[in-house]
Amino acid sequence: MKILAVCGNGLGTSFMLSLNVNKALKELGIDGECKNMDLASAKTESADYYIGSPEIMEQLSDGKKKVIPVINMVNLNEIKEMLRTHIPEAK
Template sequence: MYKFLAVCGFGVGSSLVLKMSIEKAAKERGVECEVENMDLSSAKGTNADAVFTSQELGDELKTATKSPVYPIQRYMDKEEVGQALDDFLG
């Protein structure tokens, strides 16, 4: 089972929307995962298989975590989130 993070500045609101999109995209692909939404500073200290976040926070997270970081522009766009998930799954 994979562990994914949905990250936004404060860990509420947009990261919750992103979390739901990741869960939907994963379910469509038959991928078992646990998705946590959290704020930027918490994400820096959390181990995960992959991190999904905004373009703005992506660069900061790439230097602060060992996990692959996938910037998402439209959190509600299941296609864009699904593409990032496909990239992760390789």
């Protein structure tokens, strides 16, 4: 499973989020990898899921992409909860 952590310039916020998403995937036992990317590139990059702050997810959303909004980028419990809510395999 490919997950993209997305932020404005793809360097700071999304990298930090990707670290925590990878930790969460491991703890949930999901076979997947999270990489980070800037918003403009992410628009044309395919992935199973996209994760980031709500306003970034709104800008990325095209009706087809599966987006996961997170408020707290460092709270592992919140990230796990959001993954569980959005990814059927994450039970």
